[in-house]
Amino acid sequence: MSDNLCEMSLQQTLSLLHLTDLALRDICCKRFTRDTLYQEVLGKVLGGKGRRGPASIFLVFQDASGVLQPGRVFHMKDGSLVERSDEIALDPLSGYAVNLLEAQSQEEVVLVNWADSYESIEDFQSYFHPAVKNFISSPIINFIICRISGEVPGAIVAINYPGKATTYDAEVLKSMAVVIGSLQTISDEVQETEKAFRYTIEALARACEAAEEDTGKHIQRVNRYAGALAANMGLPNDFVETVSFSAQMHDVGKIKIPASILLKNGPLDDAETALIRMHPVYGRQILGDSPRLQVARDIAISHHENWDGSGYPNRLAGENIPLAGRIVKLADVYDALRSNRSYKTPLTHQATLSIFRNGDERINPEKHFDPVLLGVFFKIEHIFDKIYESFNVNPAN
Incomplete structure (x- = not known):
């Protein structure tokens, strides 16, 4: 990989770390929703305006029983805005769901370029859920899957890096998975604290009345x-x-x-x-x-x-x-x-x-x-x- 691409990957990782630092710095008063969190993080990694990154990201989580919940595809619009698909439900018995669950069980990321395993780009498309392909609209040529750890585990599927997906791209994606997993866990805990805080304030207000x-x-x-x-x-x-x-x-x-x-x-x-x-x-x-x-x-x-x-x-x-x-x-x-x-x-x-x-x-x-x-x-x-x-x-x- 060229020095230029390495530098872009490093800058993306530093950007993610900066976002984490900002979120942690004001975590006591920042009541971000999960959607807000995802969009802030995804916007640092998705390609556009000269940044190297995937064209689209499919994000999916598991419930307490391990079943994959409906996910969403995110991508850039007009080079800056994060646009998301409707929720995409996954049949737990489908090959696509099985592949995601298998990928989540691995410690390392799964990186695939179409030429690595398929004879044609057309054959490669069979790997992906129809709704994902429809939202992305262009043929999928590569992807990287990375596990999201934490209390609510999940997976990130980064799709269509320019040229070939590389191990450097995989390292950036792993950084994003850590950021999402960490901030999501912290956000959930803050939300619980916020609920307790609000209940106490409401009780005090009622007592005054x-x-x-x-x-x-x-x-x-x-x-x-x-x-x-x-x-x-x-x-x-x-x-x-x-x-x-x-x-x-x-x-x-x-x-x-x-x-x-x-x-x-x-x-x-x-x-x-x-x-x-x-x-x-x-x-x-x-x-x-x-x-x-x-x-x-x-x-x-x-x-x-x-x-x-x-x-x-x-x-x-x-x-x-x-x-x-x-x-x-x-x-x-x-x-x-x-x-x-x-x-x-x-x-x-x-x-x-x-x-x-x-x-x-x-x-x-x-x-x-x-x-x-x-x-x-x-x-x-x-x-x-x-x-x-x-x-x-x-x-x-």
């Missing part, structure tokens, strides 16, 4: 409203996901407020009002210093700040108020107006819209809400109504 009416429904709705607002502002997906989960922590500080004040049937006196206005501060204290809870802390401390600086606890104004806090403020006010409380009856969606347009004795939309957010709200107000009704047992008349 337990003293009030409409237990649990309010925080679910506010999550959904906040997610809808963030998504329709065109914000990054990670931020939308974080806000739509963290919004439920907006009133976590109320756990330190006596139920007799939270449920008081009538106006609060000055001392009670001052105590209620401490719940954003308590919320920030409860949420601590974890980087994972930064957005939740922003929401807890700032969701009662007003655009004109007249809110509490810090009288922040304009864009000095964290964006997540501005989003949840609007969501929280909408739900409060729609909901039944000990001191008020629920409003209809139309009555709530009227207050968001014209204000009332407590709410001044122009002074209290981010004007951009308010504009987005009016564009999607029907979504808010649907969210409220989907979680509400006793809608307003």
Whole structure:
């Protein structure tokens, strides 16, 4: 193999190692899906834009009983985008499935160029699943199979290297198999940790709502409203996901407020009002210093700040108020107006819209809400109504 091809193979391997390093560096906050993981890794190895690599990759995994699951073919589109096939099911008794399972049982990779074992390229095609051939569309001239180890074993089939598939290509593929196996195992473990983390946060949020009416429904709705607002502002997906989960922590500080004040049937006196206005501060204290809870802390401390600086606890104004806090403020006010409380009856969606347009004795939309957010709200107000009704047992008349 030429020095140039060796150099390209080395660069691909280094690229994979760099990707692994980046993933491990922020693994605690990166909630990648398997599809995202595959596409990031495959994009480093597939040929295109001067890179040496296979034209296509078939990726397949086994279930706990050892049966091959449906796989997918990935390849480059327009030299950069990873395109994938529909799922391709494998008959466990077919020669193709048997060959894959046999390859997985070997420690080393299996490398085959058509001229090594077949008299013609046409005869060579019989080795491959019809759906794989259809998606690739061009004749298959070579392939390398490599086992993926880990808790969920599988196999990579790299297809159609330029010229001949080589042992150097096989080494790069083995590196990719290690990367996928390692990151997939770590990703699965992180997902389990994430589930436990979310369950704990949700339990805390429910505990904070337990003293009030409409237990649990309010925080679910506010999550959904906040997610809808963030998504329709065109914000990054990670931020939308974080806000739509963290919004439920907006009133976590109320756990330190006596139920007799939270449920008081009538106006609060000055001392009670001052105590209620401490719940954003308590919320920030409860949420601590974890980087994972930064957005939740922003929401807890700032969701009662007003655009004109007249809110509490810090009288922040304009864009000095964290964006997540501005989003949840609007969501929280909408739900409060729609909901039944000990001191008020629920409003209809139309009555709530009227207050968001014209204000009332407590709410001044122009002074209290981010004007951009308010504009987005009016564009999607029907979504808010649907969210409220989907979680509400006793809608307003």
